[in-house]
Amino acid sequence: xxxxxxxxxxxxxxxxxxxxxxxxxxxxxxxxxxxxxxxxxxxxxxxxxxxxxxxxxxxxxxxxxxxxxxxxxxxxxxxxxxxxxxxxxxxxxxxxxxxxxxxxxxxxxxxxxxxxxxxxxxxxxxxxxxxxxxxxxxxxxxxxxxxxxxxxxxxxxxxxxxxxxxxxxxxxxxxxxxxxxxxxxxxxxxxxxxxxxxxxxxxxxxxxxxxxxxxxxxxxxxxxxxxxxxxxxxxxxxxxxxxxxxxxxxxxxxxxxxxxxxxxxxxxxxxxxxxxxxxxxxxxxxxxxxxxxxxxxx
Amino acid sequence: xxxxxxxxxxxxxxxxxxxxxxxxxxxxxxxxxxxxxxxxxxxxxxxxxxxxxxxxxxxxxxxxxxxxxxxxxxxxxxxxxxxxxxxxxxxxxxxxxxxxxxxxxxxxxxxxxxxxxxxxxxxxxxxxxxxxxxxxxxxxxxxxxxxxxxxxxxxxxxxxxxxxxxxxxxxxxxxxxxxxxxxxxxxxxxxxxxxxxxxxxxxxxxxxxxxxxxxxxxxxxxxxxxxxxxxxxxxxxxxxxxxxxxxxxxxxxxxxxxxxxxxxxxxxxxxxxxxxxxxxxxxxxxxxxxxxxxxxxx
DNA sequence: ACCAATCAATACCTTTAAAGTATGAAAAAG
DNA sequence: CTTTTTCATACTTTAAAGGTATTGATTGGT
Numbered sequence: 001x002x003x004x005x006x007x008x009x010x011x012x013x014x015x016x017x018x019x020x021x022x023x024x025x026x027x028x029x030x031x032x033x034x035x036x037x038x039x040x041x042x043x044x045x046x047x048x049x050x051x052x053x054x055x056x057x058x059x060x061x062x063x064x065x066x067x068x069x070x071x072x073x074x075x076x077x078x079x080x081x082x083x084x085x086x087x088x089x090x091x092x093x094x095x096x097x098x099x100x101x102x103x104x105x106x107x108x109x110x111x112x113x114x115x116x117x118x119x120x121x122x123x124x125x126x127x128x129x130x131x132x133x134x135x136x137x138x139x140x141x142x143x144x145x146x147x148x149x150x151x152x153x154x155x156x157x158x159x160x161x162x163x164x165x166x167x168x169x170x171x172x173x174x175x176x177x178x179x180x181x182x183x184x185x186x187x188x189x190x191x192x193x194x195x196x197x198x199x200x201x202x203x204x205x206x207x208x209x210x211x212x213x214x215x216x217x218x219x220x221x222x223x224x225x226x227x228x229x230x231x232x233x234x235x236x237x238x239x240x241x242x243x244x245x246x247x248x249x250x251x252x253x254x255x256x257x258x259x260x261x262x263x264x265x266x267x268x269x270x271x272x273x274x275x276x277x278x279x280x281x282x283x284x285x286x287x288x289x290x291x292x293x294x295x296x297x298x
Numbered sequence: 299x300x301x302x303x304x305x306x307x308x309x310x311x312x313x314x315x316x317x318x319x320x321x322x323x324x325x326x327x328x329x330x331x332x333x334x335x336x337x338x339x340x341x342x343x344x345x346x347x348x349x350x351x352x353x354x355x356x357x358x359x360x361x362x363x364x365x366x367x368x369x370x371x372x373x374x375x376x377x378x379x380x381x382x383x384x385x386x387x388x389x390x391x392x393x394x395x396x397x398x399x400x401x402x403x404x405x406x407x408x409x410x411x412x413x414x415x416x417x418x419x420x421x422x423x424x425x426x427x428x429x430x431x432x433x434x435x436x437x438x439x440x441x442x443x444x445x446x447x448x449x450x451x452x453x454x455x456x457x458x459x460x461x462x463x464x465x466x467x468x469x470x471x472x473x474x475x476x477x478x479x480x481x482x483x484x485x486x487x488x489x490x491x492x493x494x495x496x497x498x499x500x501x502x503x504x505x506x507x508x509x510x511x512x513x514x515x516x517x518x519x520x521x522x523x524x525x526x527x528x529x530x531x532x533x534x535x536x537x538x539x540x541x542x543x544x545x546x547x548x549x550x551x552x553x554x555x556x557x558x559x560x561x562x563x564x565x566x567x568x569x570x571x572x573x574x575x576x577x578x579x580x581x582x583x584x585x586x587x588x589x590x591x592x593x594x595x596x
Numbered sequence: 597a598c599c600a601a602t603c604a605a606t607a608c609c610t611t612t613a614a615a616g617t618a619t620g621a622a623a624a625a626g
Numbered sequence: 627c628t629t630t631t632t633c634a635t636a637c638t639t640t641a642a643a644g645g646t647a648t649t650g651a652t653t654g655g656t
Binding site (some may be wrong): 044045049059064068075077078081083085092278279280 | 302345347361372375377388579
């Protein structure tokens with residue numbers, strides 16, 4: 001049996017006249033007659049009662065008509081859904097995320113993607129950089145977000161934005177009266193840094209920049225994530241350096257200050273994905289990334 | 299698109315290897331390759347990723363596989379159901395019934411039919427003889443039950459059984475002491491008969507038999523149905539004549555007596571159906587009728 | 597580094613089956 | 627009683643699915 005048989009039978013059942021159905025199907029009458037006979041023979045069931053004025057359906061015919069319509073609509077739906085999946089409009093996107101990215105940038109970016117692709121289920125997985133790389137290789141995620149990436153042969157790393165850094169101080173701290181600060185201030189106060197976890201990471205980036213300026217800062221604490229770090233600053237454990245994303249998180253007593261002399265003091269946010277991944281959902285996501293960059297290039 | 303495409307795609311998706319799938323489908327590899335290409339072209343979607351070790355599914359391919367399996371099982375189910383409908387094993391049977399038939403014979407007969415055809419929905423409609431004929435002509439029912447039928451050109455009438463008649467009397471009545479009675483007794487007591495409604499009917503059958511015996515009975519009441527008639531006998535309104543079916547209905551005080559001299563005093567129960575009806579459900583029902591007659595011919 | 601093995605893709609031919617044309621048979625309508 | 631309508635059959639054409647042989651690409655084992 002063929003989908004053609006179903007189409008033909010539906011036409012005949014709706015017209016109750018083989019000739020008219022043939023007209024509607026843009027074929028001639030004899031092949032239609034034969035296809036229906038074939039169908040009846042294959043099912044070993046009489047579907048039509050031939051009368052001199054046309055045809056009428058048997059009970060089995062009525063039943064088959066109903067089933068045929070079901071099948072037809074399921075087929076149409078299957079085609080539609082598959083096409084949409086092929087355009088990256090339907091399906092699932094697994095994303096690996098990390099600490100500070102989730103505060104500001106990633107939600108904005110995902111919003112942008114979901115506006116265009118409402119039927120793609122986005123599933124977020126919190127994982128470290130190394131876990132992300134492992135998960136990408138096992139195809140457990142399609143995209144990962146990270147800050148500091150060393151190049152890898154099988155993974156593409158694409159810069160999303162370069163964020164300036166800010167100083168986080170408590171408002172009881174003498175620096176909090178300034179509108180901006182110099183990098184050198186970092187050498188004079190104990191620093192709270194983050195995250196823990198595999199190096200190199202944001203801690204190393206900060207140390208690297210301090211090195212460029214010719215000093216090694218005093219590290220008071222290294223904590224798991226930015227939120228904890230800022231909380232410690234609010235508790236008087238020292239000062240901290242954070243990417244711009246974090247300043248939307250502002251607990252009472254915390255002041256964020258830009259650096260005035262630290263023009264190159266920035267940190268990257270990148271997304272990573274398999275070099276060999278050609279899936280339309282990833283393509284669609286990268287289009288959203290580009291759109292995001294356009295909006296934030298100023 | 300064709301069901302063949304679905305079958306082929308499922309095979310490929312399950313084997314993840316076009317050559318092996320071709321083997322399983324008992325065709326050679328090149329046509330299978332082409333059919334899959336055709337499918338992808340038609341859907342305008344990449345379903346497979348070709349690797350040197352076989353193929354793997356894209357997300358769209360996964361989606362299409364799921365849909366294809368759904369369609370396949372729906373098709374199988376459609377074929378199955380249609381075949382069963384064609385054998386009269388599935389569908390709906392509308393039956394017209396009348397008063398006394400429902401007390402005994404019809405339930406037994408329907409039981410027999412439903413044992414063999416559990417998935418046929420039997421719908422009963424209480425209607426008079428003329429309503430049954432009208433309903434048959436309009437195909438609102440497939441079978442009717444009746445007692446007295448005049449022959450009709452478009453309707454077949456098939457005898458199911460010939461029931462003996464019984465006398466219904468109250469146990470305070472002098473006749474109730476007998477083990478059997480003579481027909482002539484009917485001339486000596488007021489008769490409760492039934493049903494009302496279009497003639498000729500059971501009333502006329504009783505009068506006809508009395509006529510053969512040379513008398514016209516005194517009719518006390520004609521009531522709508524046998525149950526009412528027997529209830530009136532229980533209330534002392536006279537005696538009544540009922541088909542054997544009715545004697546299963548035995549309210550307190552009622553005694554049923556056979557007639558000893560009335561060997562030909564019987565009444566028919568027949569089923570009627572369209573002469574031009576060739577539906578398998580009717581065929582199946584008539585087989586059940588035959589089985590019933592076999593069981594009750596003694 | 598090369599050779600054999602594996603697998604999908606392509607080219608070309610054969611076979612199957614669906615569509616078209618012409619016509620027939622049966623029954624209803626005028 | 628003829629004309630029309632409608633489905634069925636016989637025969638031909640055409641389209642498409644299947645088969646055979648071969649190529650190209652990649653991997654894995656000497």
